[in-house]
Amino acid sequence: MSSAFNDNQIPLYIQLKNLITQKIKDGEFLPGEKLRSERELCELYDVSRITVRQAMNELEKEGLIFKTHGKGTFVAEPKVEQELFTITPFQNSLLMKGLKPNTKIMEYLVLPNSYEISLILNVPLVEHIFQLKLLGLNEDNPMAFYNSYFSIELGQKMLELAVSASSRHESFTTLDLYKNIPEINLRTISQTIEASIADSYIASILEVKKGSPIFIVQSVIYSDQNQPLEKKTAIYRGDKYKFSVIRNPNNNEVSP
Numbered sequence: 001m002s003s004a005f006n007d008n009q010i011p012l013y014i015q016l017k018n019l020i021t022q023k024i025k026d027g028e029f030l031p032g033e034k035l036r037s038e039r040e041l042c043e044l045y046d047v048s049r050i051t052v053r054q055a056m057n058e059l060e061k062e063g064l065i066f067k068t069h070g071k072g073t074f075v076a077e078p079k080v081e082q083e084l085f086t087i088t089p090f091q092n093s094l095l096m097k098g099l100k101p102n103t104k105i106m107e108y109l110v111l112p113n114s115y116e117i118s119l120i121l122n123v124p125l126v127e128h129i130f131q132l133k134l135l136g137l138n139e140d141n142p143m144a145f146y147n148s149y150f151s152i153e154l155g156q157k158m159l160e161l162a163v164s165a166s167s168r169h170e171s172f173t174t175l176d177l178y179k180n181i182p183e184i185n186l187r188t189i190s191q192t193i194e195a196s197i198a199d200s201y202i203a204s205i206l207e208v209k210k211g212s213p214i215f216i217v218q219s220v221i222y223s224d225q226n227q228p229l230e231k232k233t234a235i236y237r238g239d240k241y242k243f244s245v246i247r248n249p250n251n252n253e254v255s256p
Contacts, residue, residue, distance in 0.1 A: 005045070012047055013054035019045075020055065024064055024075055035065065035073045063239035079242045080143070090136045090144065091171035099138045101171035106133040106145075106205075108159050110152065120220055120231045123151050130155020132162065134173065135205065142206045143240050148174055148232045157181060174230060175221075187224040193217050193243065198235075206237050213238025 005015045023029050036044065041052045056073060059065045067073050080093045091101035109131045118125045130152050136144040150158060161177040178184055194216050203210040215236040221229045 005047075013051045013058070016041075016045060016047060016051060016055040017058045020059060021062075021064060029075045031075050031077045033075045034071075035075065037072065066239075076239070077138070079240055089176060090173045091176075094138055094143070094171075102137040102139060103162075103166065103171045103173070104135040104137060105159075105162055105166055106135050108132050108155075110155075117149050117231060121149065121151060121228050128152055130159070132158055132174070134162070136171070136173070138240075143237060145202065145205050145235045146173060146232060147235075148230050150230055154229060174232065178221075178229075184229070185224040186221060186229075187226065188222045190220045190222070191217055195238070202235055206235070208237060208239070215241055215243065 005012060005019075020029070020035075029035065035041075038049055038052045038056070041047075042049050045052075056065065056067075060067060063076055063079055065073055066076050077099065080099070090103070094101040110128050111131055113123060113125050113127055113129050115125065117123065117129055121129070123129060130150045132148045132150070132155060134146040134148075135142055136146065148158075149155075158174060158177050161180050162172070162174075165172045165177070175186075178186055196214050196216050198206060198208055198210060198212045198214050200210050202214065203212060206212075206214070208214075215238060217234040217236070219230075219232045219234065221232065223229055
């Protein structure tokens with residue numbers, strides 16, 4: 001057994017996982033770099049193939065590595081961090097990690113209203129609503145899926161702005177598009193966040209396996225007149241994102 005493992009109280013596969021994790025954090029293994037094969041790791045650290053396989057499975061669950069069939073195992077890009085009490089544009093979050101943001105217009109539809117959307121957006125049930133779906137990517141790799149509902153008038157304006165931004169090869173979300181509508185000033189965003197797993201539909205969009213971890217952020221965006229403008233569901237890949245918050249231990253208040 002390798003001298004790198006000297007804690008008999010911790011399972012070997014956890015010690016191996018921790019060792020590789022540290023090498024990734026220290027920059028010894030770089031994003032996109034191919035790791036040694038299972039056999040090579042067995043020989044290098046004098047451990048069994050089961051130990052190596054367990055360690056690699058844990059690293060994959062944590063989003064530190066990814067496997068490509070027929071090619072091997074590679075170091076993953078660092079997770080994009082989103083602060084819970086700061087609105088950071090999608091493209092800025094990726095640029096800060098040295099990634100290349102891109103936005104794709106997936107679909108837009110005029111739909112019959114629903115009772116839920118009618119209540120949230122204050123749009124009469126007899127009126128139709130506008131649905132806009134966007135895909136946020138790192139180059140060509142899906143990172144986040146956005147599904148938004150608007151009134152017809154606002155939705156058509158948002159689509160026009162989205163098409164214009166796409167023609168300029170700009171990355172954007174709907175929050176960026178509001179900046180181009182002078183008569184609208186945003187005031188508040190109400191949000192809930194939950195962890196979940198991808199169903200078949202979301203898995204196909206985000207190009208992950210069914211059952212993969214995801215974050216679901218439900219938002220309602222309000223104008224400075226307290227008018228609800230948009231109901232949005234944002235779904236983030238769990239292997240690409242993490243959410244953070246800063247808390248003040250002295251007064252039990254959350255700091256933005």
